[in-house]
Amino acid sequence: MSDTVQRFYEKCRFIHDLNEVQQLMEWDQQVMMPRKGSDQRGYQQAALAAVAHAKLTDPEVGDLIAELSQKKDTSVDLAADVREAKRAYDRAVKVPARLVTERARVCSLAQVAWEGAKGANDFASFRPHLEAVLKVTREIAHAVGGGGSAYDALLDEYEPGMTEASLKVTFGDLRDRLVKLLGKLQGSSHKPSQAPVKRHFPKDAQVAFGLKVIADMGYDMQAGRLDVSAHPFTNGTMGDVRITTRYSEDFLNMALFGTMHEAGHALYEQGLDPERYRDPAGGFCSMGIHESQSRFWENMIGRSRPFWKRYYPELRKAFPGVLDDVTEDAFYGAINVVQPSLVRVEADEVTYNLHIILRFELESALLADQLQAEDLPAAWNEKVKSFLGIVPPTDREGVLQDVHWSAGLFGYFPTYALGNLYAAQFAEALRRDLPDLDARVAAGELKDIKAWLNKNIHHQGRRYLAQDLCAKVTGKPLSADPADRYLTAKFSEVYGI
Amino acid sequence: MSDTVQRFYEKCRFIHDLNEVQQLMEWDQQVMMPRKGSDQRGYQQAALAAVAHAKLTDPEVGDLIAELSQKKDTSVDLAADVREAKRAYDRAVKVPARLVTERARVCSLAQVAWEGAKGANDFASFRPHLEAVLKVTREIAHAVGGGGSAYDALLDEYEPGMTEASLKVTFGDLRDRLVKLLGKLQGSSHKPSQAPVKRHFPKDAQVAFGLKVIADMGYDMQAGRLDVSAHPFTNGTMGDVRITTRYSEDFLNMALFGTMHEAGHALYEQGLDPERYRDPAGGFCSMGIHESQSRFWENMIGRSRPFWKRYYPELRKAFPGVLDDVTEDAFYGAINVVQPSLVRVEADEVTYNLHIILRFELESALLADQLQAEDLPAAWNEKVKSFLGIVPPTDREGVLQDVHWSAGLFGYFPTYALGNLYAAQFAEALRRDLPDLDARVAAGELKDIKAWLNKNIHHQGRRYLAQDLCAKVTGKPLSADPADRYLTAKFSEVYGI
Numbered sequence: 004m005s006d007t008v009q010r011f012y013e014k015c016r017f018i019h020d021l022n023e024v025q026q027l028m029e030w031d032q033q034v035m036m037p038r039k040g041s042d043q044r045g046y047q048q049a050a051l052a053a054v055a056h057a058k059l060t061d062p063e064v065g066d067l068i069a070e071l072s073q074k075k076d077t078s079v080d081l082a083a084d085v086r087e088a089k090r091a092y093d094r095a096v097k098v099p100a101r102l103v104t105e106r107a108r109v110c111s112l113a114q115v116a117w118e119g120a121k122g123a124n125d126f127a128s129f130r131p132h133l134e135a136v137l138k139v140t141r142e143i144a145h146a147v148g149g150g151g152s153a154y155d156a157l158l159d160e161y162e163p164g165m166t167e168a169s170l171k172v173t174f175g176d177l178r179d180r181l182v183k184l185l186g187k188l189q190g191s192s193h194k195p196s197q198a199p200v201k202r203h204f205p206k207d208a209q210v211a212f213g214l215k216v217i218a219d220m221g222y223d224m225q226a227g228r229l230d231v232s233a234h235p236f237t238n239g240t241m242g243d244v245r246i247t248t249r250y251s252e253d254f255l256n257m258a259l260f261g262t263m264h265e266a267g268h269a270l271y272e273q274g275l276d277p278e279r280y281r282d283p284a285g286g287f288c289s290m291g292i293h294e295s296q297s298r299f300w301e302n303m304i305g306r307s308r309p310f311w312k313r314y315y316p317e318l319r320k321a322f323p324g325v326l327d328d329v330t331e332d333a334f335y336g337a338i339n340v341v342q343p344s345l346v347r348v349e350a351d352e353v354t355y356n357l358h359i360i361l362r363f364e365l366e367s368a369l370l371a372d373q374l375q376a377e378d379l380p381a382a383w384n385e386k387v388k389s390f391l392g393i394v395p396p397t398d399r400e401g402v403l404q405d406v407h408w409s410a411g412l413f414g415y416f417p418t419y420a421l422g423n424l425y426a427a428q429f430a431e432a433l434r435r436d437l438p439d440l441d442a443r444v445a446a447g448e449l450k451d452i453k454a455w456l457n458k459n460i461h462h463q464g465r466r467y468l469a470q471d472l473c474a475k476v477t478g479k480p481l482s483a484d485p486a487d488r489y490l491t492a493k494f495s496e497v498y499g500i
Numbered sequence: 501m502s503d504t505v506q507r508f509y510e511k512c513r514f515i516h517d518l519n520e521v522q523q524l525m526e527w528d529q530q531v532m533m534p535r536k537g538s539d540q541r542g543y544q545q546a547a548l549a550a551v552a553h554a555k556l557t558d559p560e561v562g563d564l565i566a567e568l569s570q571k572k573d574t575s576v577d578l579a580a581d582v583r584e585a586k587r588a589y590d591r592a593v594k595v596p597a598r599l600v601t602e603r604a605r606v607c608s609l610a611q612v613a614w615e616g617a618k619g620a621n622d623f624a625s626f627r628p629h630l631e632a633v634l635k636v637t638r639e640i641a642h643a644v645g646g647g648g649s650a651y652d653a654l655l656d657e658y659e660p661g662m663t664e665a666s667l668k669v670t671f672g673d674l675r676d677r678l679v680k681l682l683g684k685l686q687g688s689s690h691k692p693s694q695a696p697v698k699r700h701f702p703k704d705a706q707v708a709f710g711l712k713v714i715a716d717m718g719y720d721m722q723a724g725r726l727d728v729s730a731h732p733f734t735n736g737t738m739g740d741v742r743i744t745t746r747y748s749e750d751f752l753n754m755a756l757f758g759t760m761h762e763a764g765h766a767l768y769e770q771g772l773d774p775e776r777y778r779d780p781a782g783g784f785c786s787m788g789i790h791e792s793q794s795r796f797w798e799n800m801i802g803r804s805r806p807f808w809k810r811y812y813p814e815l816r817k818a819f820p821g822v823l824d825d826v827t828e829d830a831f832y833g834a835i836n837v838v839q840p841s842l843v844r845v846e847a848d849e850v851t852y853n854l855h856i857i858l859r860f861e862l863e864s865a866l867l868a869d870q871l872q873a874e875d876l877p878a879a880w881n882e883k884v885k886s887f888l889g890i891v892p893p894t895d896r897e898g899v900l901q902d903v904h905w906s907a908g909l910f911g912y913f914p915t916y917a918l919g920n921l922y923a924a925q926f927a928e929a930l931r932r933d934l935p936d937l938d939a940r941v942a943a944g945e946l947k948d949i950k951a952w953l954n955k956n957i958h959h960q961g962r963r964y965l966a967q968d969l970c971a972k973v974t975g976k977p978l979s980a981d982p983a984d985r986y987l988t989a990k991f992s993e994v995y996g997i
Contacts, residue, residue, distance in 0.1 A: 020547040023540060024521065031524065035532070039723035040740030043520060046778070050517040054551050226536035243537030281543070 008081065011067040014058070015088055016281040021055045023240065030238040030245055034230045056103075059095040068092055083284035083466045090163060091283065098146045106143060109135045110411040117409035124399040126380050133376045133408060137369060140413050144370070154370045157414030161290040162421060164468035167367055170417055173424070174360045177483035181357055182390060184491055188341050188353065189392075193499035195336025199329040200255040204322055209250055209258050212321045216259075216314070217266040220300060221453040222246075226273050235261045237268035237297075241280045244272040256338060260301050267300030268293060270453060274461030282464075289469040290415070292460065294422020295429060302352050302423075303430050303489070304452070306338050309444035339497050343391035345400040352423075353490055357390040359420035362405070366413050425473060427485035429460065432477040505578065508564040511555070512585055513778040518552045520737065527735040527742055531727045553600075556592045565589055580781035580963045587660060588780065595643045603640060606632045607908040614906035621896040623877050630873045630905060634866060637910050641867070651867045654911030658787040659918060661965035664864055667914055670921070671857045674980035678854055679887060681988055685838050685850065686889075690996035692833025696826040697752040701819055706747055706755050709818045713756075713811070714763040717797060718950040719743075723770050732758045734765035734794075738777045741769040753835060757798050764797030765790060767950060771958030785957075786966040787912070791919020792926060793953065799849050799920075800927050800986070801949070803835050806941035836994050840888035842897040849920075850987055854887040856917035859902070863910050922970060924983035926957065929974040 028051065032044050058064075071077070071085045113132035120129035144153035154167040214229065227239070232247035239245050246265035250258045271287055279285030287293050304310050311318075315331045326334065341351045347358040365382060368374035374382055383402040388394050395401030407415055433455055434440050443451060459476045466472075473481050525548065529541050555561075568574070568582045610629035617626035641650035651664040711726065724736075729744035736742050743762035747755045768784055776782030784790050801807050808815075812828045823831065838848045844855040862879060865871035871879055880899040885891050892898030904912055930952055931937050940948060956973050963969075970978050 016543070017547055017550075020540075020543045021551070024525065024544050024548060027525070027528065027544075028521065031528065035725065037721070037723050037725055037740055037742075039720070040736075043517075043737075043739055046513070046517045047521050047524075050514055051521060053514075054518070223536070224534070226534050228532065228534055239537075240540075242540055243534055245534075 007067060007070055010063075011071055011085075011088070012282065014061065014064050014067065015084070015283050018055065018058050018091075019281045019283075019286075021051065021058060025051050025055065026238055026240075027243075033232045033234070033236065034245075034247060056095065056100075059091060064088070064092055065096065079466060080279065080282075080284065084282050087163075087283035087465055090159075094147055094160070097148065098143055102139060102143050102146060106136075106139045106411055109139050110409065113409040113411075114406070117403070117406065121399055121403045124397045124403070126398045126403060129403065129409070130376050133379070136408065136411050137376065137413075140411055141370065152371065154367050154414060157370070158417065159414075161415050161418050162469060163289055163465075164470055165289075165291070165417070165421070170363060171367070173481065173483055174363055174417070174420065177356060177420070177424070177486065178360045178390065180483065180487045181353060181490070184487075184494065185341070185343065185353055185357075185391070187500055188494055188498045189343075191498040191500045195333070195340050195497060197337050197340045197342075199326065199334055199337040201253060202255075202325050204252055204255050204325065206250045206252055208321045209252075209255070212318065213248065213258060213262040215317075216305075217246075217262060217269075219447060219449050220263070220266050220270060220304075221450060222266045222269055223273055227269055229262070235265055237265045237272065240272045240286065241275055241277065242273075244269045260305055260338075263305040264297040264301035267297035270300070270456065271296040271461050274453075274457040275464055276462050279464055284465040286464055288460075288463065288465045288467070288472055289421075290418035291421030291425055292469050292472065294418055295425035296422075296456065296460070298422045299426040299430060299456075303426060304444060304449070306352070307441075307444065308335055309441040311335055311338075312445040313447040336497060339494070341494055341498070343393050345387070345393065345395050346404055353494060354391060356420045356423055356486070359416050361386045361390055362407075362416040363420070366408070366416065370413060421469075421481075424481060424483060424486045425469070427489045428473060428477045428479070428481065429456075430489065431485050432459075504564060504567055507560075508568055508582075508585070509779065511558065511561050511564065512581070512780050515552065515555050515588075516778045516780075516783075518548065518555060522548050522552065523735055523737075524740075530729045530731070530733065531742075531744060553592065553597075556588060561585070561589055562593065576963060577776065577779075577781065581779050584660075584780035584962055587656075591644055591657065594645065595640055599636065599640055599643060603636045603908055606636050607906065610906040610908075611903070614900070614903065618896055618900045621894045621900070623895045623900060626900065626906070627873050630876070633905065633908050634873065634910075637908055638867065649868065651864050651911060654867070655914065656911075658912050658915050659966060660786055660962075661967055662786075662788070662914070662918070667860060668864070670978065670980055671860055671914070671917065674853060674917070674921070674983065675857045675887065677980065677984045678850060678987070681984075681991065682838070682840065682850055682854075682888070684997055685991055685995045686840075688995040688997045692830070692837055692994060694834050694837045694839075696823065696831055696834040698750060699752075699822050701749055701752045701822065703747045703749055705818045706749075706752070709815065710745065710755060710759040712814075713802075714743075714759060714766075716944060716946050717760070717763050717767065717801075718947060719763045719766055720770055724766055726759070732762055734762045734769065737769045737783065738772055738774065739770075741766045757802055757835075760802040761794040761798040764794035767797070767953065768793040768958050771950070771954040772961055773959050776961055779961075781962040783961055785960065785962050785964070785969055786918075787915035788918030788922055789957065789966050789969065791915055792922035793919075793957070795919045796923040796927060796953075800923060801941060801946070803849070804938075804941065805832055806938040808832055808835075809942040810944040833994060836991070838991055838995070840890050842884070842890065842892050843901055850991060851888060853917045853920055853983070856913055858883045858887055859904075859913040860917070863905070863913065867910060918966075918978075921978060921980060921983050922966070924986045925970060925974045925976070925978065926953075927986065928982050929956075 025048070028044065028048060036044060068085060068089045071081070072089065077085070109132070113136050116129050116132040120126060140157065141153055144156040147156040147159070149156050149159060152167050158165050158167065218224065226242045227244040227246065230245065230247045231249055233249065235248045237244065237246050246262070246269050248258050248262040248265060271293060275287070276285060311331060311334060315334055319326045329337070339351070341353045343354055344350055347355065350358050361383070364386065365374065365379065369376070369379070380398050380402045384394055387401065433452065436455060437443065437451060440452070460472070463472055467475060470481055522545065525541065525545060533541060565582060565586045568578070569586065574582070606629070610633050613626050613629040617623060637654065638650055641653040644653040644656070646653050646656060649664050655662050655664065715721065723739045724741045724743065727742065727744045728746055730746065732743070732745045734741065734743050743759070743766050745755050745759045745762060768790060772784070773782060808828060808831060812831055816823045826834070836848070838850045840851055841847055844852070847855050858880070861883065862871065862876065866873070866876070877895050877899045881891055884898065930949065933952060934940065934948060937949070940946070957969070960969060964972060967978055
């Protein structure tokens with residue numbers, strides 16, 4: 004290895020290691036930190052952020068990237084590492100410190116304002132903050148540049164290579180098909196009931212059942228842990244990947260599918276290439292690909308018939324007497340009820356995507372200055388009506404429901420729906436390679452599924468951009484077709500149409 | 501505030517904040533980290549150490565210290581901050597990076613070798629590693645310099661201002677008196693039995709009782725947490741001070757007094773000046789003073805008659821039936837048995853100091869080249885015989901029992917005994933200010949004790965060096981007299997002599 008290459012990796016891995024520290028501090032804050040530690044945590048994170056930024060924008064890193072970018076005969080991995088190091092470096096040096104500080108300041112105020120506005124159902128008090136966040140976000144997008152739209156510059160942070168124009172086509176296509184499918188399902192006379200999963204499920208038994216399921220999925224408890232937090236999340240990478248969940252004793256779905264969702268994320272991180280996970284292209288591919296792993300396990304496995312053929316008897320045993328009168332078929336229906344609702348985080352597989360597309364269309368219009376903040380509540384309600392056929396009675400259940408915009412996370416929402424699209428497309432490729440997939444799931448043999456994901460997706464890291472990885476694994480560019488096929492087939496059967 | 505002063509505090513607080521991060525990572529490693537996260541934790545800590553070292557040795561810090569050191573009309577606090585910043589800066593710049601790396605390498609190997617040698621009772625296999633640690637430790641002491649002995653240079657890191665010569669006088673004095681006291685106690689015909697605390701105490705009830713006691717002590721659970729770890733410790737400062745303990749269902753003392761001990765440390769950290777805890781002289785005064793706080797609560801309160809007058813009925817209730825036949829007096833005796841033993845961490849209040857003095861005398865001789873590593877086991881056994889009247893049957897229970905030397909911690913042991921000396925001397929001053937101390941403890945009114953410690957010790961931080969703080973609080977320089985008075989009075993009564 005040349006000195007330049009060695010120096011390049013030294014610098015990059017150092018940045019990676021500091022990033023792991025920052026992540027761990029986040030986990031601790033959400034899961035372990037005592038209440039009165041918050042001021043100090045603020046100082047600690049600020050110190051780490053300053054150090055990480057200095058390391059990331061170190062001119063020597065820029066020189067190394069420039070030198071290595073000119074080399075012709077590099078390996079695929081080195082080329083990918085240089086590409087990803089350059090993406091991070093360019094972003095860090097292009098955005099002036101003034102804007103980073105301003106964004107932190109504006110978003111900090113906006114989040115407090117958002118909490119208050121949500122509580123008081125008072126969009127007007129949040130509006131000036133939203134406008135301030137939009138202003139600094141546009142400035143950052145402009146500073147990042149990249150030749151595309153402002154939205155493209157933001158999207159690139161979460162889904163490298165994806166464009167606003169491409170999303171408009173794919174999401175527009177998906178939206179029309181889902182609205183149609185939803186209409187059909189709502190017109191059916193055969194409607195499953197959610198009542199069976201709303202009985203009393205003691206927490207300890209939920210914990211034990213969840214641990215059993217994620218162990219069967221292949222989640223390695225020696226390289227992770229399961230805790231409780233207000234907002235479930237996955238944190239860390241490789242040998243230390245921690246997940247959290249939350250329990251409701253009156254609603255089985257929350258912890259069960261939440262835990263499977265996070266374990267799906269965790270399998271991705273635990274499944275990275277151990278030789279490469281500290282390198283710029285050794286980590287996860289994109290937020291959309293990450294979400295595809297969680298949604299695959301949560302929905303395409305966890306809410307499938309074969310899965311419950313295997314696990315329903317065990318579930319009944321775990322909660323003695325609770326489900327005696329509920330057939331496997333009724334239970335399967337109960338976890339697959341489709342029902343237009345106002346709140347994204349409670350949405351089913353069909354309407355969830357519509358919630359996301361709605362947000363994408365609105366934030367895209369806001370960034371392009373085609374929609375003003377003051378007109379946002381009306382635009383929100385209009386789209387909910389047109390997509391889902393219902394209207395939020397208050398902004399609290401409408402435009403004020405998500406934290407994302409107050410946190411400056413524009414361009415992030417699409418990755419949730421992309422996750423579903425990638426998941427469906429990967430699942431078709433998986434079924435091509437493992438034709439007896441359903442029989443395996445029904446027998447509780449999940450290890451080969453994990454091995455397939457490890458090899459085809461996890462181990463690849465960010466060697467390829469998401470769309471290229473998708474084409475490589477599935478033989479086709481990303482499209483709404485597989486998701487449409489999956490949702491139509493599954494829910495037509497559930498709803499008997 | 502002048503620009504220089506402001507810049508000085510900015511730099512120092514940044515270093516403090518990074519240090520808090522390093523500490524939190526330690527806590528996580530001991531308490532939460534999954535097994536397979538250890539390699540990554542190594543990288544993370546190395547990255548943090550490199551960053552912290554760079555910040556600490558930043559030439560601008562040196563310039564600021566030099567400039568501020570020349571100012572005449574500074575406040576007590578600024579002068580103390582400059583003095584302590586200088587101590588840390590000088591130490592960091594004087595020890596070359598080569599030695600820091602070499603010490604880390606040698607100690608890492610030595611610790612593995614020590615574990616193996618302890619398991620196999622094979623000092624010979626550890627000897628070359630101990631020699632290597634001694635060599636690099638001497639080089640570091642030489643680099644640090646300071647005008648005193650090599651041992652002084654090491655001691656200064658843990659107990660600023662303390663000297664080897666002074667310890668020899670104080671510890672020599674204490675040793676002779678304790679050996680005499682121990683002889684008297686052993687000659688008594690009235691010997692309490694430890695049997696009552698070796699019954700079965702269910703863990704959950706131990707947890708609840710321990711939480712109750714430390715809450716009464718004033719430990720703030722909103723600014724801390726209690727977890728389990730293999731080796732109990734206290735971690736963090738101010739608003740985030742976490743303690744750990746370990747439970748044995750067959751031995752009440754372990755968790756009960758261990759938890760009070762750590763809570764004593766924690767009260768110190770929670771009780772620092774909130775305006776100053778991030779400043780160079782805003783933290784704890786010395787390791788000896790820190791230990792005085794833990795030992796005070798563990799022994800002088802926790803193992804006192806008045807304390808059990810208040811808590812014994814509650815303890816009996818917490819473990820129904822277990823202590824019905826044990827009188828308060830018999831219980832008090834059971835937690836105050838004095839018995840020469842081979843293992844330091846299991847020692848009682850009287851023999852504990854002898855264990856420490858023994859180690860101090862040996863490591864002092866090793867550093868001064870008056871004792872060679874090969875002669876250490878014999879020298880150890882000889883001292884155990886002379887201090888305690890017993891001889892270790894194996895080196896595993898002798899010279900190989902502690903991790904400290906393999907970890908390069910020379911000069912650290914004395915702080916354990918200093919803690920006991922300071923605690924006894926502070927306790928006399930406390931009793932002077934609160935003459936009805938015993939009645940208060942017997943009534944469970946511990947808040948005024950905490951308030952006294954907060955005001956006189958905790959809030960002072962490192963404004964004064966330990967010896968000066970001691971003189972300020974107690975009116976006298978540190979001496980072995982108060983500890984001797986306390987131990988003689990207490991154990992003469994327990995042993996009826």
